[in-house]
Amino acid sequence: MRGVDVMLLEKGDFCSGSSGGNHGLLHSGARYAVKDPESAKECVSESRILKGIAWNCIEDTGGMFVSVGKDDPGFADVFHDACKATGVRAARSTAKELHQVERNLSDDVADGFLVDDAVIDPFRLVLTNIEDARRHGATVRNHCEVVSFERSDGHIGEVKFKDQRNGSVGSVVPEVVVNAAGSSSGSIASMVGGNLAMTRDYGTLVVFSGKLVSGTVNRLRPPSDGDIIVPSHTSMIAGTTSRSISGPSDARPTIEDKELIIKEVSEMVPALRGARAIRAYGASRPLASGSSGRGASRTFKLIDHEEGGVDNLISIIGGKLTTYRMMAERTSDAVCAKLGVRANCTTGEEVMEASRLDEAVTLVSASQSESMRRRYGHVPSEMMNVVPVGSMGVQSCSCENVMRFELEHYASSEDVITIADLMRRTRAGMGYCQGTGCMWEMASALSDEGDIDLLIRDFVRERREGSSTVIEGDQLRQEMFRSHLLWPFQAARGGEER
Numbered sequence: 382m383r384g385v386d387v388m389l390l391e392k393g394d395f396c397s398g399s400s401g402g403n404h405g406l407l408h409s410g411a412r413y414a415v416k417d418p419e420s421a422k423e424c425v426s427e428s429r430i431l432k433g434i435a436w437n438c439i440e441d442t443g444g445m446f447v448s449v450g451k452d453d454p455g456f457a458d459v460f461h462d463a464c465k466a467t468g469v470r471a472a473r474s475t476a477k478e479l480h481q482v483e484r485n486l487s488d489d490v491a492d493g494f495l496v497d498d499a500v501i502d503p504f505r506l507v508l509t510n511i512e513d514a515r516r517h518g519a520t521v522r523n524h525c526e527v528v529s530f531e532r533s534d535g536h537i538g539e540v541k542f543k544d545q546r547n548g549s550v551g552s553v554v555p556e557v558v559v560n561a562a563g564s565s566s567g568s569i570a571s572m573v574g575g576n577l578a579m580t581r582d583y584g585t586l587v588v589f590s591g592k593l594v595s596g597t598v599n600r601l602r603p604p605s606d607g608d609i610i611v612p613s614h615t616s617m618i619a620g621t622t623s624r625s626i627s628g629p630s631d632a633r634p635t636i637e638d639k640e641l642i643i644k645e646v647s648e649m650v651p652a653l654r655g656a657r658a659i660r661a662y663g664a665s666r667p668l669a670s671g672s673s674g675r676g677a678s679r680t681f682k683l684i685d686h687e688e689g690g691v692d693n694l695i696s697i698i699g700g701k702l703t704t705y706r707m708m709a710e711r712t713s714d715a716v717c718a719k720l721g722v723r724a725n726c727t728t729g730e731e732v733m734e735a736s737r738l739d740e741a742v743t744l745v746s747a748s749q750s751e752s753m754r755r756r757y758g759h760v761p762s763e764m765m766n767v768v769p770v771g772s773m774g775v776q777s778c779s780c781e782n783v784m785r786f787e788l789e790h791y792a793s794s795e796d797v798i799t800i801a802d803l804m805r806r807t808r809a810g811m812g813y814c815q816g817t818g819c820m821w822e823m824a825s826a827l828s829d830e831g832d833i834d835l836l837i838r839d840f841v842r843e844r845r846e847g848s849s850t851v852i853e854g855d856q857l858r859q860e861m862f863r864s865h866l867l868w869p870f871q872a873a874r875g876g877e878e879r
């Protein structure tokens with residue numbers, strides 16, 4: 382958009398890092414108003430901007446902060462003052478008013494505030510950015526891992542990357558390199574001799590089937606474990622935790638995390654105890670400061686490594702999903718300053734291309750059209766190009782109501798090589814059966830991608846990791862059912878034991 386040639390290299394799929402492992406809460410700023418006012422102010426302005434430029438990724442549900450029986454009654458005034466000071470809109474409300482908005486709230490809710498929180502679909506947001514960047518001429522490649530840099534005289538002369546599709550190694554000669562590798566930013570900087578102090582802080586989230594809340598519900602107390610529940614498509618996501626970790630091997634949800642989240646969140650929404658947990662997942666927060674966990678600020682840091690001896694490397698770390706656009710603006714300002722480019726950033730004003738509404742597609746029924754609108758924000762007309770005559774009505778994923786032509790549309794993209802890639806784009810496989818039925822459909826849509834056995838095995842392994850901490854009751858029956866369905870497949874290939 383500023384006339385600079387840009388290439389993005391992503392080692393996994395887009396959104397396979399923390400940006401796909403979060404709560405999906407578009408923060409109004411209220412959560413940070415008391416302890417982290419700078420971050421709160423960033424959220425106020427960015428959440429307003431995103432509701433305009435990325436409207437197709439956002440459900441403007443509203444949200445609330447509630448105090449429950451034993452909570453400190455004095456905190457409400459502190460919270461209210463902090464919201465006023467940071468520009469966060471917060472309307473004080475009685476328990477009765479809050480119950481009128483959320484009927485599943487606990488009878489122990491004393492009072493609280495209505496705020497402008499919203500729900501953002503992180504996968505859609507990232508894909509919308511990718512699509513928009515491509516339309517502006519960027520080269521964007523997933524499954525391409527940066528493996529080394531050639532540096533001489535304090536300057537990066539070449540970046541080498543490995544394409545996971547075929548193992549080939551490519552290279553690019555950059556003028557400036559931006560290190561935006563989330564929790565791996567420290568390792569990337571050290572590959573070129575740069576230094577980056579970062580904290581890895583892991584958070585767990587639990588997904589439940591169905592919805593008991595219509596907007597976000599937060600606990601009215603300083604940020605702590607298990608104090609948020611967010612509605613998301615056909616499910617709800619409760620979280621989170623904050624645990625310092627040393628490396629990727631500790632980065633997984635534990636049964637203790639899950640139980641803590643259910644105990645705490647059900648103090649606000651008691652019916653959660655009876656809801657069906659279908660999956661737990663998590664991610665590490667790439668925090669900027671030296672302090673760890675809840676004490677660390679959620680604002681971001683831009684580091685020009687020139688002082689550290691690398692004149693064309695910039696790192697951007699910390700922040701929130703909510704503030705990603707502001708982080709990108711500051712980063713591209715720094716890049717443009719190095720390149721002598723004077724054009725201004727306009728991402729705050731221009732609606733992203735993929736967020737513009739396509740013409741109504743008459744081929745789909747009203748209910749399909751509505752479910753696609755909820756999933757994608759609009760009905761992409763180009764999707765219809767892959768629809769073979771007569772196949773409009775074939776449903777591939779009944780949990781999420783995904784049609785065969787949606788799978789075929791995304792399967793034909795060069796970005797999509799695994800079943801999980803297809804799932805992130807369509808939501809097929811994200812429902813309560815976790816792909817038991819539709820993974821076969823997804824594999825067949827991807828049949829050009831080679832080894833179907835491998836595709837299925839990788840997907841089943843990934844889904845099982847997510848369900849292992851929540852597996853009880855109905856979800857245990859579901860998992861047994863899946864095992865029985867898989868057994869002939871595995872046995873026919875001389876594979877794993879039942």
Ligand SMILES: Cc1cc2nc3c(=O)[nH]c(=O)nc-3n(C[C@H](O)[C@H](O)[C@H](O)COP(=O)(O)OP(=O)(O)OC[C@H]3O[C@@H](n4cnc5c(N)ncnc54)[C@H](O)[C@@H]3O)c2cc1C
Pocket residue numbers: 390391392393394395396397398399400401402403404405406407408525526527528561562563564565569582583584585586620621622663664665666667698699700701702703704
């Ligand atoms: C549990 C949890 C809940 C959260 N909830 C929210 C929320 O509700 N709202 C909110 O606004 N924020 C939330 N956040 C914060 C938010 O998710 C993160 O701040 C944000 O997603 C970080 O984005 P990032 O681009 O810096 O990192 P990432 O999304 O992790 O992106 C970095 C990317 O770099 C890639 N990469 C790494 N090494 C290489 C390499 N060698 N070559 C190429 N690519 C590489 C990775 O694969 C990854 O995709 C939450 C965070 C956590 C952990």
